[in-house]
Amino acid sequence: MEAIIVGALIIINFFTVYKFIFNVIFSNREDFYDSVRYSFTPNIISLFRGEYWKDRVGEFKLGIFIFLCIAVTGLEYMVVNGILRWILNMWK
Numbered sequence: 001m002e003a004i005i006v007g008a009l010i011i012i013n014f015f016t017v018y019k020f021i022f023n024v025i026f027s028n029r030e031d032f033y034d035s036v037r038y039s040f041t042p043n044i045i046s047l048f049r050g051e052y053w054k055d056r057v058g059e060f061k062l063g064i065f066i067f068l069c070i071a072v073t074g075l076e077y078m079v080v081n082g083i084l085r086w087i088l089n090m091w092k
Contacts, residue, residue, distance in 0.1 A: 013072065032062075038054065
């Protein structure tokens with residue numbers, strides 16, 4: 001039951017909440033792609049390229065995006081699960 005709830009929340013959130021968070025954090029898709037690229041590039045390489053602070057900011061933005069998506073899904077799961085348990089207990 002829990003996997004179904006989480007799966008449904010992820011699908012529902014994908015085009016609404018996650019897209020909103022994406023638009024707040026990243027200016028466009030290229031900004032997102034740069035953040036992903038920086039997360040896979042070692043910091044020493046970015047330092048030698050003169051992109052150290054861009055690397056750090058990109059990694060931070062990507063980390064915040066992932067954290068917020070997981071946190072929103074977790075909070076929604078707790079709310080939906082609590083409501084479903086309350087409804088099921090009423091029928092007993």
